[in-house]
Amino acid sequence: MTTAPTAPRTTRSPRAVALPSPGRLGIERTRAELRAFFRERDAVIFIFTYPLIMLAIFATVFDGQDQGTAGYSVPFAQYFLPGMIATGVMLTSFQSLAISIAVERDDGSLKRLRSTPLPPSAYFYGKVGLVLLTSVVQTALLLALAATVYDVPMPWEMPDGGARLATFAWVFVLGCASGAVCGVAFSSLPRSGKSATAVVTPVVLVLQFISGVFFAFFALPSWMQTVASLFPLKWMAQGMRSVFLPEQAAALEPSGSWQHGATAAVLVAWLVVGLVVGARSFRWRRRDDG
Amino acid sequence: MTTTPPPTGPGAAGRGSTGPAVDVRGLRKSYGAKQAVDGIDLRVERGEIFAVLGPNGAGKTTTVEILEGFRRRDAGEVRVLGEDPQTAGRAWRSRIGVVLQDSRDQAELTVAEIVRHFATFYPAPRDPDEVIDAVGLREKARTRTRQLSGGQRRRLDVALGIVGRPELLFLDEPTTGFDPQARRAFWALVRSLREDGTTILLTTHYLDEAAHLADRAAVVRAGRVVALDAPDRLGGPGARRPEVRWLDDGAWRSERTDSPTAFVASLAARHAGPDGEVPGLAVTRPSLEDVYLELIGELAAAPAAAPSRVAATDSPVPPAEGRTPDGTTAVVPEEARP
Numbered sequence: 001m002t003t004a005p006t007a008p009r010t011t012r013s014p015r016a017v018a019l020p021s022p023g024r025l026g027i028e029r030t031r032a033e034l035r036a037f038f039r040e041r042d043a044v045i046f047i048f049t050y051p052l053i054m055l056a057i058f059a060t061v062f063d064g065q066d067q068g069t070a071g072y073s074v075p076f077a078q079y080f081l082p083g084m085i086a087t088g089v090m091l092t093s094f095q096s097l098a099i100s101i102a103v104e105r106d107d108g109s110l111k112r113l114r115s116t117p118l119p120p121s122a123y124f125y126g127k128v129g130l131v132l133l134t135s136v137v138q139t140a141l142l143l144a145l146a147a148t149v150y151d152v153p154m155p156w157e158m159p160d161g162g163a164r165l166a167t168f169a170w171v172f173v174l175g176c177a178s179g180a181v182c183g184v185a186f187s188s189l190p191r192s193g194k195s196a197t198a199v200v201t202p203v204v205l206v207l208q209f210i211s212g213v214f215f216a217f218f219a220l221p222s223w224m225q226t227v228a229s230l231f232p233l234k235w236m237a238q239g240m241r242s243v244f245l246p247e248q249a250a251a252l253e254p255s256g257s258w259q260h261g262a263t264a265a266v267l268v269a270w271l272v273v274g275l276v277v278g279a280r281s282f283r284w285r286r287r288d289d290g
Numbered sequence: 291m292t293t294t295p296p297p298t299g300p301g302a303a304g305r306g307s308t309g310p311a312v313d314v315r316g317l318r319k320s321y322g323a324k325q326a327v328d329g330i331d332l333r334v335e336r337g338e339i340f341a342v343l344g345p346n347g348a349g350k351t352t353t354v355e356i357l358e359g360f361r362r363r364d365a366g367e368v369r370v371l372g373e374d375p376q377t378a379g380r381a382w383r384s385r386i387g388v389v390l391q392d393s394r395d396q397a398e399l400t401v402a403e404i405v406r407h408f409a410t411f412y413p414a415p416r417d418p419d420e421v422i423d424a425v426g427l428r429e430k431a432r433t434r435t436r437q438l439s440g441g442q443r444r445r446l447d448v449a450l451g452i453v454g455r456p457e458l459l460f461l462d463e464p465t466t467g468f469d470p471q472a473r474r475a476f477w478a479l480v481r482s483l484r485e486d487g488t489t490i491l492l493t494t495h496y497l498d499e500a501a502h503l504a505d506r507a508a509v510v511r512a513g514r515v516v517a518l519d520a521p522d523r524l525g526g527p528g529a530r531r532p533e534v535r536w537l538d539d540g541a542w543r544s545e546r547t548d549s550p551t552a553f554v555a556s557l558a559a560r561h562a563g564p565d566g567e568v569p570g571l572a573v574t575r576p577s578l579e580d581v582y583l584e585l586i587g588e589l590a591a592a593p594a595a596a597p598s599r600v601a602a603t604d605s606p607v608p609p610a611e612g613r614t615p616d617g618t619t620a621v622v623p624e625e626a627r628p
Binding site: 017018019020024025028031032035036039040104107108109111112114115116117118119285 | 358359360380381383384386388390392393394395396397398399403404407408410411412413414434450454
């Protein structure tokens with residue numbers, strides 16, 4: 001670099017320089033979020049690789065068995081994969097944000113960020129970036145594992161491939177979005193960062209058991225099906241089954257159809273509820289911090 | 291690579307608007323029934339290190355967090371760098387630096403990563419590598435934050451506080467839990483920031499910290515400023531009048547005087563024993579700590595009664611010597627020892 005001649009420098013007020021845009025800062029935040037996420041052992045194991053491990057275990061144990069009724073059945077791995085994709089989306093959006101924001105609030109990360117010129121929007125763009133990238137990569141790995149090891153047919157190889165991918169796209173995006181905003185809202189519930197995992201994980205686990213993720217949904221008692229229908233995971237799993245299972249498998253659903261309209265409605269409802277509650281309850285400081 | 295040196299001298303101090311860095315009048319804040327801040331007035335000039343001293347719960351942190359824009363006040367006028375922190379926006383936040391009390395955050399990022407990341411938030415940041423050098427963390431640049439010691443962690447906090455090139459830096463009890471050596475190093479860092487033109491507002495409950503760093507200090511008690519001056523003048527001249535103490539027939543006597551030498555001479559003439567010594571003679575100049583304790587109302591309560599109680603025993607224990615923060619030798623009566 002050449003040394004510039006010492007021209008009379010007019011007052012270099014920092015305010016004369018433009019503040020970085022929220023969009024650019026959102027990208028910076030996403031990078032920092034991803035770095036921190038993949039260095040946190042708990043997050044990598046229980047959020048990112050959990051569905052992969054579960055798919056590997058269950059598909060191996062129940063290899064050669066079918067999931068279905070006397071009338072109609074599909075190979076176990078093919079029925080199990082959509083549930084694992086839905087679970088993955090819930091983990092990378094809801095569980096990831098509910099825990100990480102609770103921890104960040106408790107350990108002072110949020111307060112520190114609030115003391116800088118970082119706009120709040122950029123903080124949330126960073127979270128959105130984290131959720132999208134982790135869930136996309138996680139889902140891609142799930143698909144690769146299912147296709148190569150367990151011979152699950154991929155939607156684009158099936159009849160109506162285009163429509164299946166379109167369904168996949170909206171269920172995935174809507175699932176991520178409602179999971180993320182509910183995660184932001186739920187993050188205010190744990191009283192401390194230490195208790196965050198203990199408060200969030202059981203909610204997620206119970207939903208997995210009643211929503212047709214580990215057990216076939218049609219095999220659950222009807223009261224359990226009814227309870228599960230109030231929450232988004234059941235609908236995400238059902239939406240994903242409509243992507244990965246043959247059309248005839250709709251007969252295995254309690255309603256006898258894929259219910260795309262109801263799926264969209266429930267996910268949008270949770271998105272709205274999560275947004276309203278999250279926006280009202282979000283705090284940059286701990287509860288005991290005045 | 292271009293290296294922009296940190297701004298130095300008057301050029302840096304002259305940045306932004308003129309007028310005091312902090313101007314507070316009649317600040318009040320209560321939490322329920324508790325009046326945490328009860329009418330505080332403060333004025334911090336540009337380029338100075340200003341300390342807010344006080345015991346825990348005196349309202350220091352509440353005051354500073356109002357100035358930082360974290361809390362809303364109940365009443366009073368507050369101007370920080372010419373703006374009201376309650377309504378100031380991002381541009382204002384880019385001109386202040388905040389070092390909060392406890393910090394355990396961002397544990398998985400390395401020192402270099404987090405300083406570089408925070409630099410991107412600001413319109414005209416310092417060079418992150420230079421900041422890491424300035425706080426003495428070059429060796430630790432690739433270390434994850436969770437592996438830093440308490441003192442290193444605090445220096446990282448300062449790095450994050452100054453990387454945006456703030457005009458005003460808030461330090462909230464920055465050296466709590468430091469060993470003496472780390473504290474000295476930290477003080478040198480703070481002084482170098484002042485030389486770069488940064489105004490610094492510091493809260494502390496360490497008197498030596500205020501004595502070593504601050505140009506001026508305010509002592510806060512129960513939400514009010516009870517004294518405000520240069521650390522070595524706090525409490526006014528009367529508060530530092532030397533005290534002469536001696537034993538008279540087994541009873542402690544004391545006298546505060548502006549001419550201790552003459553007093554001791556007359557004392558020697560009147561009370562010296564057969565060996566020419568005045569029993570138990572000690573001359574003490576109240577340390578900053580004594581002045582401070584008096585200001586926050588601690589002395590009035592307990593140790594004032596100590597000498598007479600010592601006198602009640604038949605064989606008074608010789609007073610213990612202790613070094614006070616400002617280096618004078620203090621005589622601590624038995625009852626006041628920990």
